[in-house]
Amino acid sequence: MSKFRRFLKRLKLNDTPSTDDEVMDSTEQAELGDAGSDESERPIPENLVKYKEHFDIAVELGLFDIQWYEAHYGTFESDIAAFADYIEKSNFANINPSAHFDTESYLRRNLDVYHEEAPPLLHYMYFGAQDKRAKSNAQVRWHPKDALVANETENWKEQKVAIVLHIFYQDSVVKFAESIATLPLNVDVFVTAASGEIAELATQTFNSIATVDKVQVKHVPNHGRNFGPFLVEFSEQLLDYDLMCHMHSKKSLYSGREQTQWFDYLHQYLLKDRHTVACLLRLFSEHEDLGMYYPTSFWMMPGWVNHWTCNLPFAQPFIDQWQLDINSDFVNYPVGGMFWARPKALAPLLSKTYAYDDFPGEPLPNDGSYLHALERVLGLLVEKQNYKQFFYYPTAAKFTLDKSYIYINYTKSTEQLFHEVQNFEIVSFDVFDTLVNRQYVAPDFAKYRLGEYLVEQEVVASPELFVKLRNDTETQLRIARDHKGDLGLAEIYESMAKELGCDPEQTSQWCELEFQFDLQIMSGKTEMIQLANRLSDLGREIWLITDTYYSEQQISMILRHCGLAIGFRLFVSSELKVRKDNASMWQYIQSIIKEKEMTIVHIGDNVRSDAQLCGDHGITNVHVLHPKDKWLAAGFKPNALTKGMNDKYESLKWGPLLSKFGRYPFFGN
Incomplete structure (x- = not known):
């Protein structure tokens, strides 16, 4: 156990309950009025006392600024509540405590702190500054081009909502239940459980929540990850709802210990944070053209996480079936497979009857499968249905339609x-x-130039035919070798000599010409x-x-x-x-x-x-x-x-x- 983790254990700051109930939406703020305007006269709630000493030091050092924090992240019941909110979110959310400390930069530079799942500001205050670890002022990495403001509507709490959960880890039942219990409207809960024990606990737990009207729980096989079970068991039922929220228990295992920050981030901004959830529900209610919501991609993921990577071939059945238009190697989608959506916007997906054999079985690769492709086409399907995707960017605390967040990590001097x-x-x-x-840009341009030359020499009928012959020859040689090893340009032209019945010395000259055309x-x-x-x-x-x-x-x-x-x-x-x-x-x-x-x-x-x-x-x-x-x-x-x-x-x-x-x-x- 590290010195800092022992320090946190003594302070009991690494296993604290959430302070989300301290965050107020606009309605609650109005009801509060001037109550508690003089903080010095109000006792500190018992669950926040442990933050007082650290809050005072952070303020004295200029590292926590209550006015700055509330201007960015909303109004809190007290200064201590705002500080606690930052401390509890800061190991997974890219939010900042003031203009003088950038959370993301500190964690990227100090992966040991990130892997400890520890509050970065406290680490800097008590250890990092002493060890001469660098900090940065708060950075603006991306400015949304627009902002969606959640206005009050008459019926936003009357929307018929389904919470759809796939639970593989038993401890996630309590996490989901605590969040569902604070929802501002009643919901139905649909659960696919990986074991009988989880199914039994989920049935008992979710049925005991006042905001839950109906619970359906299915014990399912470990087949199809998070998508297969809910589509097999509940897909057509979900079409009866105005909105659905799909989540699953997720843990990442690396650095020698369990990591939950990715799940914590998605959980926070999809289900747990009262203010965020109230706002997204209002936005869905006010704007009928909004079809899918999720927070911007987890900030510690690599910049290319929104790339198709090797999944485009697996997506071809969806592309053909739904007539999707793919114009870029990058794509907006709910990374991690968790999202809110109008079932109507996903109707082509949900209106089918599925069997578990429709989905690939375990073990699945880390990337490159039917399920990885399905995750990536969800946003495209929503847009094909004439709906829009919208997102939440925690750093700026803004909802937006701006899809350019997928390039945040590509801004660099x-x-x-x-x-x-x-x-x-x-x-x-x-x-x-x-x-x-x-x-x-195109590597085939040099081959085309050579093709033009060979047309002049009356060797081939057109440059296009030559480029095809040249590329087909290379492809066939690779197939013959089962794509093992590699081959050189000279080998390609030796094979072409046989194909064309040419003197190998002549094709050797063509080989050199292709290189020279390319070099130019x-x-x-x-x-x-x-x-x-x-x-x-x-x-x-x-x-x-x-x-x-x-x-x-x-x-x-x-x-x-x-x-x-x-x-x-x-x-x-x-x-x-x-x-x-x-x-x-x-x-x-x-x-x-x-x-x-x-x-x-x-x-x-x-x-x-x-x-x-x-x-x-x-x-x-x-x-x-x-x-x-x-x-x-x-x-x-x-x-x-x-x-x-x-x-x-x-x-x-x-x-x-x-x-x-x-x-x-x-x-x-």
């Missing part, structure tokens, strides 16, 4: 990026679209090249790790051509016969790091290869935006290139714009 990676002994970079840009349209991404040079000057080892059919010599030529004038170590898939996109490269890198006993961070643009699989092998990484992703993130309309249409004239039209705009892969410069 070059200086911030440098400070984020400078302390690692090894900094590795992906090459293409991270350090190097193609003027026309490549340039360095200035800020990223400068970052690598600057880190090298600090004595950091620079590694370059790339999945490519080019040889090590050709990659070296590209990098020198693009202005990388430092020493570096190359890891090229075509020569090593291991790749990032199937994780074999990361297994190889992991073995080297273990032997060298050095720290490493990897920077790259491919969510799957450079971030997700890299992280799965314990390697810290920084995901950067591909030029196409940055274009869409900025709010520009999709075009032929962002849709993956590799047409020459569209590449000539849009390529230079995308390339220039995406040169620095973050917003902030």
Whole structure:
């Protein structure tokens, strides 16, 4: 047990009851009037006495400001109640106690404090400042473009509401029950329970709550995670309700101990917080076009959590069935699978009859399945039904329709990026679209240029046919090898020689021409090249790790051509016969790091290869935006290139714009 955890245990601040009942909505504030305006004359409630000493110190240090806190997060019964509210939420919610302390920055810099699930402000006051751990002033990472204000309506408490719970962990029954008991309206509760014991406890517990009218509990098999059971058991019944709230017990196991912050965050802003719940119910009542609500994605998740990752193929049945339009690799969806919705907005999903065999069984991968895809298409389905999604951003305490929150983590200046990676002994970079840009973005452009040349030589009928032949040859070679290992450009052209009945020496010349055409349209991404040079000057080892059919010599030529004038170590898939996109490269890198006993961070643009699989092998990484992703993130309309249409004239039209705009892969410069 850490010194700080022992400290918290003595203070009994790490297992305190919630103070949510101290937060008042606008109606309660009006009823209170001037009562308690002189706080010094009122006794401190017994459950808040333990906060008094820490509150006084925080105020004296200028780290807690009651006026600032209430201006951001609502009115509280007392200053101590506001302080307690912050302390109890601060290990999972990205809210700040004043303008002089940024909770998120402190926890990101001090993951040991985050993993302790400890109040960061108290850690800084009693330990961090003494240990010279840095703090930051409160930062504004994202400004919602609009704000939804929850107005009073006549019938918001008359909405027919279903609370739908999938409970795998028994201790979650009490957590859910405590929140449901404080709801401002009566509800029906539907439970799918992972065991008979949980089913029995849930039946007894939820039936004892005054705000619950009806309870249905089903003991279900461990099949289909949180979606399968509720769809099998309750889907069509839910269509009779105005609103539904779907939640499930969730725990993350890492850092050697159980972590609940992700669940705590979703629970807080979906069901537990009285003010938030009252507001979202009012908003649903007032705006009939609102179809789904959830808080913005958990702030300690990686920036790419709102990416399709490897789930798009699994989503194809939903895309085809519901005629969904996919314009971006990033998508707004309830990360974690918990949300409020109008059942009417999900009617195509809920109006079917399901069996457990419709869903994949355990064990499921961490990502990449029918269920991961279903989670991602929910928001798209709501919008296809002509409803809107809306969100709650805790830092600003605002409800909003603004969907750009999914790019919060992609606002970063070059200086911030440098400070984020400078302390690692090894900094590795992906090459293409991270350090190097193609003027026309699409890698097929060089192949098209070669196709035009071969049309002139009367070798092929059209450049389009040549590009297809070139790509099909590569694909067939990979299939023949069962996608194991890798292959080089020369091997592709040797195979094409056989296909076309050409002299291998001739196709060898074509091979070199493809490389030269590609080299002509490549340039360095200035800020990223400068970052690598600057880190090298600090004595950091620079590694370059790339999945490519080019040889090590050709990659070296590209990098020198693009202005990388430092020493570096190359890891090229075509020569090593291991790749990032199937994780074999990361297994190889992991073995080297273990032997060298050095720290490493990897920077790259491919969510799957450079971030997700890299992280799965314990390697810290920084995901950067591909030029196409940055274009869409900025709010520009999709075009032929962002849709993956590799047409020459569209590449000539849009390529230079995308390339220039995406040169620095973050917003902030």
